[in-house]
Amino acid sequence: MTAISDVARLAGVSKSTASRALTGRGYVSEETRRRVVEAAAEIGYIASPNAASLVTGRTKNVGVVIPFVNRWFFGEVLEGIERTLLAAGYDLTLYNLALAGPERDRVFDFFLARKRVDAVIAVGVDLTEREVEVIEGRGKPIVALGGTAPGAPRLAIDDRGSARLATEHLIDLGHERIAHLAGAGAGSAARSVQALRRAGFADAMREAGLRPVGEPDGIVEAEMTVPGGYVAALQLLGHPATRPSAIFAASDEIAFGAMRAAERLGMSLPGSLSIVGFDGHEHAELFGLTTIEQFPRVQGRFAVDAVMRLLGEPTGDADPITPDGLPDFDRPLDTRLVVRSSTTAPSARPLVAR
Amino acid sequence: MTAISDVARLAGVSKSTASRALTGRGYVSEETRRRVVEAAAEIGYIASPNAASLVTGRTKNVGVVIPFVNRWFFGEVLEGIERTLLAAGYDLTLYNLALAGPERDRVFDFFLARKRVDAVIAVGVDLTEREVEVIEGRGKPIVALGGTAPGAPRLAIDDRGSARLATEHLIDLGHERIAHLAGAGAGSAARSVQALRRAGFADAMREAGLRPVGEPDGIVEAEMTVPGGYVAALQLLGHPATRPSAIFAASDEIAFGAMRAAERLGMSLPGSLSIVGFDGHEHAELFGLTTIEQFPRVQGRFAVDAVMRLLGEPTGDADPITPDGLPDFDRPLDTRLVVRSSTTAPSARPLVAR
DNA sequence: CGCGAGTGTGGCACCGGTTCCACACGACCG
DNA sequence: CGGTCGTGTGGAACCGGTGCCACACTCGCG
Secondary structure, three states: OOOHHHHHHHHHHOOOHHHHHOOOOOOOHHHHHHHHEEEEEEEEOOOHHHHHHHHHHHOEEEEEEEEEOHHHHHHHHHHHHHOOOHHOOOEEEEEEOOOOOOOHHHHHHHHHHOOOEEEEEEEEOOOOHEEEHHHHHHOOOOEEEOOEOOOOEOEEOOOOHHHHHHHHHHHHOOOOOEEEEEEEEOOOOOOOOOHHHHHHHHHHHHHOOOOOOOOOOEEEEEEOOOOOHHHHHHHHHHHHHHOOOEEEOOHHHHHHHHHHHHHHHOOOOOOOOEEEEHHHHHHOOOOOOOOOOOOHHHHHHHHHHHHHHHHOOOOOOOOOOOOOOOOOOOOOEOOEEHHHHOOOOOOOOOOOOO | OOOOOHHHHHHOOHHHHHHHHOOOOOOOOHHHHHHHHHHHHHHHOOOOOOHHHHHHHOOOEEEEEOOOOHHHHHHHHHHHHHHHHHHOOOEEEEOOOOOOOOHHHHHHHOOOOOOOOOOEEEEOOOOOHHHHHHHHHOOOOEEEEEOOOOOOOOEOOOOOHHHHHHHHHHHHHHOOOEEEEEEOOOOOOOOOOOHHHHHHHHHHHHHHHOOOOOOOOEEOOOOOOOHHHHHHHHHOOOOOHOOOOOOEOHHHHHHHHHHHHHOOOOOOOOOOEEEEEEEOOOOOOOOOOEEEOOOOOHHHHHHHHHHHHHHOOOOOOOOOOOOOOOOOOOOOEEEEEEEOOOOOOOOOOOOOOO
């Protein structure tokens, strides 16, 4: 194992000078720097991050807390975060967080509490006050992307407004019998993504003076997966007499499952059922799904940018989002309604006379 | 920041005794251990992994190199790896590896070369000899899961045999006009997953005395995604006169895309086209897809078990795979053919007279 | 009773860097 | 011409643990 002292000896300088030459901090003559760098290259010297972290207290490592890896939105966010961190010379330590339980506590009380990460990015998870406190109490910035984190900076789309937009799209097409396939699970927090989308749906319906159709409030809960959407849609569409003419699904995956269920029930799409999703899934175009696009990969990049600024790290290329160089945590991230063939005006003859 | 010396002082012992008490190495009286542990709890002491790593040379951290996060197989593997590592008290540092290029070199020459991980798990990536050398030369074990890594231990299913099995299933049903939607990209390595599945297809066809149908060798390359399968299948099925009666797809995602393409072309499934996939995707059941199941989550666990053994870490619960306690790298991992509704006997009247 | 083995504890060097401080030297300035 | 400042360098402490070694004590055994 070659150490910096070996480099120093070979270059004929002291340890301190070698360190200065390699890190670029402090005064070193150009000539000396060159000699040190050459010596380092010659013996294949690679600095020990542990030793450096021990004294500087910085690890160049960011912890990412994420509940799923294998759902489209989360996978995209993760890839976006990873690429951006890597480009900044940071490592990414992954914590695939269960929703609750001892494993979750262990992540916060043990893994994240140690001096192994400089900051934490929490993706789509509702953190408790205690959890935020544990991290911030140790001087580590924490950025929430989606989900909630009491007291911590939060980056998010306007879930409520976007859900409203999706619902209004259906209303504008002339639909009056509209149901919502809402995301289940972890939706207890009032400000959770699921709750906000539900609220946006209700907003639009109320304003249009429409009564949601089906279950209480026209809402059926679905796990946010394709099979979850399938199961929920079977339930929602089970009785032809009470069928909605349109569905707003809380995620594209739910929407795909609902499309499948409708096919299975022999319904023609979009003739007898319009569906709008949420996410901008990579398969949405292929299946002609109208959806609210968000851009998870970009969101991941933004989250990293925010963390870098909080760490006082010069990010260079990224354009500052606000004049003071800090990201604007109040302005929601971009979303966009993309209309495709899964939504259309309701068929002329209503299924049920009114 | 509380250090172990604070704990020692509070407990009235020396640093060394405190260290022994907390790590469980060496002699400490039960009474002393109790006092130290209490003192540590009282002041909220958490050991610095950096300091420990510096002297022990072990980081309790494993690097995972993976080309995609957002494809089902890889996402599952990653979740399996993560859970198992976490249970073992290890961190997981994620390197989302491009197929080639300067970024990739940087991962190996900088990130993985430093003393920050104890071992590397390479998932579904074909490593060069140099890359393996860089890691192993620094004394870090490397385990390949799928993909290839010259000279390194490898854990994999029998891709060739499984592909053959899938193809034979179609042949047994009576199909004679069979095509293969092969995985494209990174398939250059002769032992790559894509090449092996292709070979298995060819094996079965040859043995049955059948000529593949369509493009050269009855093979059309597809990106291993749903849209990739869609595009490739459109091409393959474009001309009714030369259509196969069955398709073996190199992944379930390709198969889903192909199913979509067939629908789009107005073909009835499985009446006019049988499709068998590969992976055991979580949506396979919903879409009635016959497939070769593999168990990526379990594979991830096995890869971690293997790494733990190579690190001499007592894994405890996991049953030893071979008597000598080392995993059996020669025995392929489990796969299983699951027959669903996407495959059936060819329709009585062949589309084309022969 | 003497000796060796087993147990329990403290002192200290060390892992590999960074950084503070002292010091040397030349230039510039009043 | 003496003092100050900017630049360049080396020495040494320090980050927070681990582990080797020395030492003390107890116990069993010949």
